[in-house]
Amino acid sequence: MSHSFDDISAQLKGRHRKSARLKWISMGSLGLAGLFLLLFFADMLNRGLPAFQQAYVQVELNYNEDAQRMGRAAMDPEIAPLVSRSFERLIPGMIRDNPDLLGTTEQRWVLANSEVDQYLKGHRNSLNEAEQAAIEALVDSGQVALKFNTTFFTNGDSKMAERAGILSAVVGTVLTMLVTLAIAFPIGVMTALYLEEFAPDNRLTQLIEININNLAAIPSILFGLLGLAIFINFFGVPRSSPLVGGMTLALMTLPVIIIATRTALRSVPDSIRHAAFGVGCSRWQVVRDHVLPLAMPGIMTGSIIGLAQAMGETAPLIIVGMVAFIPDVGVSFTNAATVMPAQIFTWAGEPEQAFVEKTAGGILVLLSILIFLNATAVILRKKFERRW
Amino acid sequence: MQTNQLIALFSGSVLLLGLVAFFLGRAKAARVRAEGTAMFAQPDQYAWFAVLATAGPALVVSAAGAFLMLLLGAEIPTPFLLAASLVVAAVGLMLGMMQVRPDFHARQAIERVIRWVLVGAAMISILTTFGILISIVFEAVRFFQIHSFWEFITGTVWSPGDSFLAAAGRGDESSGGGASFGSVPLFAGTFMITGIAMLVAIPIGLLSAIYMSEFAPSSVRTLAKPTLEVLAGIPTVVYGFFAAITVAPIIVDVAGFIGLDASYNNAVAPGVVMGIMIIPFISSLSDDVINSVPDSMRQGSLALGMTKSETIRDVVIPAALPGIISASLLAVSRALGETMIVVMAAGMRPNLTANPLEDMTTVTVRIVAALTGDLEFESAETLSAFALGLVLFTITLSLNLVSVIMIRRFRDKYRVNNL
Numbered sequence: 001m002s003h004s005f006d007d008i009s010a011q012l013k014g015r016h017r018k019s020a021r022l023k024w025i026s027m028g029s030l031g032l033a034g035l036f037l038l039l040f041f042a043d044m045l046n047r048g049l050p051a052f053q054q055a056y057v058q059v060e061l062n063y064n065e066d067a068q069r070m071g072r073a074a075m076d077p078e079i080a081p082l083v084s085r086s087f088e089r090l091i092p093g094m095i096r097d098n099p100d101l102l103g104t105t106e107q108r109w110v111l112a113n114s115e116v117d118q119y120l121k122g123h124r125n126s127l128n129e130a131e132q133a134a135i136e137a138l139v140d141s142g143q144v145a146l147k148f149n150t151t152f153f154t155n156g157d158s159k160m161a162e163r164a165g166i167l168s169a170v171v172g173t174v175l176t177m178l179v180t181l182a183i184a185f186p187i188g189v190m191t192a193l194y195l196e197e198f199a200p201d202n203r204l205t206q207l208i209e210i211n212i213n214n215l216a217a218i219p220s221i222l223f224g225l226l227g228l229a230i231f232i233n234f235f236g237v238p239r240s241s242p243l244v245g246g247m248t249l250a251l252m253t254l255p256v257i258i259i260a261t262r263t264a265l266r267s268v269p270d271s272i273r274h275a276a277f278g279v280g281c282s283r284w285q286v287v288r289d290h291v292l293p294l295a296m297p298g299i300m301t302g303s304i305i306g307l308a309q310a311m312g313e314t315a316p317l318i319i320v321g322m323v324a325f326i327p328d329v330g331v332s333f334t335n336a337a338t339v340m341p342a343q344i345f346t347w348a349g350e351p352e353q354a355f356v357e358k359t360a361g362g363i364l365v366l367l368s369i370l371i372f373l374n375a376t377a378v379i380l381r382k383k384f385e386r387r388w
Numbered sequence: 389m390q391t392n393q394l395i396a397l398f399s400g401s402v403l404l405l406g407l408v409a410f411f412l413g414r415a416k417a418a419r420v421r422a423e424g425t426a427m428f429a430q431p432d433q434y435a436w437f438a439v440l441a442t443a444g445p446a447l448v449v450s451a452a453g454a455f456l457m458l459l460l461g462a463e464i465p466t467p468f469l470l471a472a473s474l475v476v477a478a479v480g481l482m483l484g485m486m487q488v489r490p491d492f493h494a495r496q497a498i499e500r501v502i503r504w505v506l507v508g509a510a511m512i513s514i515l516t517t518f519g520i521l522i523s524i525v526f527e528a529v530r531f532f533q534i535h536s537f538w539e540f541i542t543g544t545v546w547s548p549g550d551s552f553l554a555a556a557g558r559g560d561e562s563s564g565g566g567a568s569f570g571s572v573p574l575f576a577g578t579f580m581i582t583g584i585a586m587l588v589a590i591p592i593g594l595l596s597a598i599y600m601s602e603f604a605p606s607s608v609r610t611l612a613k614p615t616l617e618v619l620a621g622i623p624t625v626v627y628g629f630f631a632a633i634t635v636a637p638i639i640v641d642v643a644g645f646i647g648l649d650a651s652y653n654n655a656v657a658p659g660v661v662m663g664i665m666i667i668p669f670i671s672s673l674s675d676d677v678i679n680s681v682p683d684s685m686r687q688g689s690l691a692l693g694m695t696k697s698e699t700i701r702d703v704v705i706p707a708a709l710p711g712i713i714s715a716s717l718l719a720v721s722r723a724l725g726e727t728m729i730v731v732m733a734a735g736m737r738p739n740l741t742a743n744p745l746e747d748m749t750t751v752t753v754r755i756v757a758a759l760t761g762d763l764e765f766e767s768a769e770t771l772s773a774f775a776l777g778l779v780l781f782t783i784t785l786s787l788n789l790v791s792v793i794m795i796r797r798f799r800d801k802y803r804v805n806n807l
Contacts, residue, residue: 019697026599029592033616033671036664043634044626190509198503199510210792212513217718217788218781219725221752222520225777228759229523235458251516258513282495284502312623315727315752319759341625341728348629348732356633363626374621 044363050121051361054149054162055112057082057138063101067091082135082144084111086163111151112144114161114354120146124353152361156327157343161354166362168326169343172242173311175331176322176339179246180253180310185303187250188257195258196265197287216255223252224319232320240321240336248320249310256309260302264295297384304377308370314341340366398470402446405477406439409484413438416488429494434487437494440501441484446477524781527774534768535569540775543570546738546754548769569772571779573738577748581659581730582723584744588663589723590716593670600671601678602700613675620668628732631661636733643745653735653747662729666719673718677711677795678704682802710798714791721787725780727752751776 059075066073071091072080080088087110095101116135118125127135138144155165191208199205227248231237237244268291276286317323317339323346324336338346340362347359417431427434450473457469487494532540545568596616600609636657643650650656681704689699705712735747736757758773 015695015698019695022697022700023599023603026595026603029595030599030604030612030616033592033596033619033664033667034612036667037615037619040622040630040664043630047633187509187512190506191513194503194506194510198506208510208514211517213792214785214788215513215517217721217784218520219721219727219752219784221725221727221755222524222777222781224759225755225774226516226520226523229527229774230519251519254513254516282499284499285495308621312621312625314623314625315731315756318731318756321760323760341623344629345625345728345732348625348632359629363629366623367626370621370623 044360044367047357048360048362048364050123051152051357051364052149053121053146054151055117055120056109056145056147057112057116058107058109058143059083060105061091061108062105063091063095063103065102068095068102078134079138079143081131082112082116082138084113084160084162086158086160087111109147111162114352116144117146117162118354120144121357123357152358156329157325157338157346158327161350161352161358164347164355164358166340166343166365168329169338169340169362170365171329171331172322172326172337173339175242175333175337176246176249176317177307177311179243179333180249181303181307183247183250184253184257184306184310188254188303188306189261189299191254192258192261192265193287193292196262197291198283212255212258215251216259219315220252220313221315221319223248224316226251227316227320238334238336240324241332241334242322242337243333244320245317245322245337245339246333248316249313252313252316253306253310256306257299257303260306261295261299264298264302265291267298268294294386297380301377301381304373304380308373308377311339311373312341312366312370314345317342318345340369394466394470398450398473401474402443402477405446405474405481406443409438409442409481410435412481412485413488416485420488420490425490427490428492433494433498434492437487437497438481438484440498441487442477442481444501445480446473449473449476520781524774524777527771528778531569531768531771531775534771535567540569540571540772542572543568544572544740545570546573548758548772567768569768569775571751571776573740574749574751574754574776575779576740577655577734577738578724578750578752580742580744580748581655581662581734581750582720584656584659585662585666585723586716586720588660589666589670589719592663593667593715593719594674594712596667596671597674597678598700598705601675602696602704613672616668616671619665620672622665624665624726624728625732627661627665628658628728628730631657631729631733635661639745648745650745651735651747653733655734655744655746655748658729658733659744661733662723662726665726665729666723669719669722670712670715673715674708674712677708677715677798680711680802681707707802708798710794710801714794714798717787717791717794721784721791724787725752725784727756731756751780755780 057079059079061074063074069092071088074091075083075088115125115127119127119132119135120139135144151163152165154167155163156168158164191212195205195208199208227244231244231247232239237247272290272294273286276290281289322337322339323342324338325346326336326338330337344359344362344366347355347362414431414435417427417429417434421427421431450469453469453473487497548567548569596612600612604612636652636654639654639656639660640650640652643654685703685707686699689703690696694702730750730753734753735749736753737747737749738754739746739748741748755773755776758769
């Protein structure tokens with residue numbers, strides 16, 4: 001024997017070392033994935049949180065004759081350049097609507113323009129040193145300050161960063177999701193009911209099953225092509241509308257709801273069906289009165305997850321034109337609208353520095369809604385899950 | 389009257405007729421039963437049958453009419469169509485009421501109707517697939533009538549140029565450069581970014597799955613799996629922003645540090661971010677597959693004196709390989725069709741290069757670019773989006789099918805039911 005026990009135990013030690021190494025490497029890659037997630041959220045918070053604050057300037061508004069034509073005339077010429085042009089444009093209208101204002105003065109906090117805003121937040125801006133010093137002086141005297149940004153939640157889109165808000169996109173998302181749910185939920189549940197409870201196991205059923213699995217894996221942009229070619233060009237559904245966006249997303253969400261519903265139906269034990277058949281129920285009565293109520297929590301969970309997925313989807317909506325510029329909040333299923341991801345996409349394409357923060361702010365709003373939806377789904381599942 | 393009002397009026401009338409049908413049907417059935425005759429069904433079931441008989445045919449007639457108008461361009465005035473549907477509803481109501489008699493199986497009739505409604509719902513998913521196929525194929529065929537299929541597949545220059553002028557009937561204004569649609573650079577870019585994504589996703593995803601299924605205590609596992617799934621739940625537009633604004637500058641800095649020149653629209657940033665997004669697709673499915681490798685195989689290997697890592701490498705992974713490959717194929721198909729990350733972080737310029745630090749574009753970017761502009765729908769560039777879509781559809785479909793077949797084989801081999 002050429003091998004001594006020492007040799008073998010040394011070899012063994014090496015093998016065990018290798019074994020431990022695999023454990024550490026694999027643990028490291030899981031850690032790496034977790035680190036990515038952490039970095040990502042830190043980056044988004046870092047970029048997005050400033051968007052919830054906005055610079056405001058305290059100005060003395062002097063509603064004089066000139067201000068009827070040019071809003072800027074109402075303000076101190078030294079402070080006027082700091083004020084958002086969007087507010088200046090409002091002043092003539094304010095005087096027209098309320099002629100009593102003419103000749104009066106008032107102190108008021110108004111939106112500052114985005115350069116001042118970016119300077120206060122320490123971001124890149126195009127102000128020169130003299131302007132920066134002037135702002136510093138105003139900050140010290142309490143006439144310029146960062147306040148909570150209500151504009152972001154009460155306004156639609158705007159080309160001026162300081163006035164841009166997410167409300168029109170939120171409304172558009174809600175409308176689109178209503179259409180999606182109204183179409184995908186009933187059809188999805190009915191398809192799953194047919195496949196699980198009614199269908200004979202024949203070629204057609206297998207075809208439908210393969211087809212559903214395949215639909216779940218088709219790139220989302222192809223659904224956009226379908227929406228464009230069939231819904232818009234063929235059926236004449238208005239372009240950019242929540243209706244066409246919702247219909248397109250409904251087709252995408254359908255497989256998610258079908259698969260979740262089938263799993264939920266399958267987890268209802270057969271003894272329930274046998275008992276119901278035993279007392280003389282017809283198939284539909286069994287399903288409606290016994291199987292469906294028991295499967296409902298699972299179906300709801302699946303639908304919420306599908307909805308959250310649809311809510312974050314952008315590509316097919318861009319194809320059907322839902323990247324419209326929507327400054328005013330409108331509640332209509334057939335008018336042009338935008339949705340949150342599309343709004344984020346639009347803002348991400350704006351060259352101004354101030355829009356980077358708006359984009360990240362919009363992302364934080366979207367992520368919060370998605371986290372809320374998914375948490376609801378998890379709680380629903382935890383609360384109503386039943387082990388048979 | 390406007391169409392909207394007409395439709396509202398129509399729906400209202402059908403609803404009203406349905407209600408009438410329900411109460412009349414129930415009253416009649418109750419009366420018959422009170423006379424002492426034994427009936428095949430309950431009064432409520434007769435009532436529901438009457439409702440179905442009233443509303444069903446009316447809805448079918450109006451839907452068929454609407455479809456005829458859209459499909460065949462038949463000129464049916466909307467008020468006339470809706471009035472006709474209402475007449476059908478009234479006739480249905482009368483017929484339904486006549487059916488309320490002791491020897492009629494109302495419950496079975498309802499059952500049959502419901503079954504057909506469910507079949508109809510199930511057909512929608514098939515119609516969707518056909519819809520996608522038809523919408524893409526028709527427009528793609530029109531594209532291939534203008535430009536040769538061979539040139540599209542093998543050409544190395546993608547420059548739509550001023551092809552839109554020809555579609556607008558101003559072909560004579562074109563600068564004569566001529567448009568060429570060679571899709572090779574687009575697919576090269578797509579495969580490059582997909583390749584980078586896979587380089588990130590497959591090792592990290594697979595190793596994470598190995599850790600979760602073979603090493604981790606169950607508490608870590610129950611926490612880690614949903615945490616990884618969060619990566620898949622983040623909207624792609626958010627990843628696109630992350631790639632463009634955070635990752636791309638880092639890549640440029642790092643490349644500059646080594647002495648390489650990188651574009652801000654380089655292929656590495658979208659590739660890496662896409663890889664991060666895809667990690668859970670691979671880890672989740674691989675974890676399930678590794679878990680369903682029978683324990684007897686591990687026990688056998690350990691009993692022969694193999695160490696844990698040797699068991700994993702030589703026994704568990706080879707056994708789980710079909711499932712792992714299937715997961716990777718699904719991930720590739722997901723990466724090929726991914727749109728928002730590349731639209732926001734990759735370039736717009738078709739560029740045939742092997743250097744991932746240069747900007748390059750992908751198939752999905754060109755589809756979006758062609759369909760979001762103000763181009764005439766008939767222009768060659770718009771139609772080219774459908775041709776690209778057709779190729780994308782074919783590739784992802786075949787990847788999905790291969791993946792399904794492999795996982796089915798794995799399932800049959802180890803008799804696992806939960807995959």
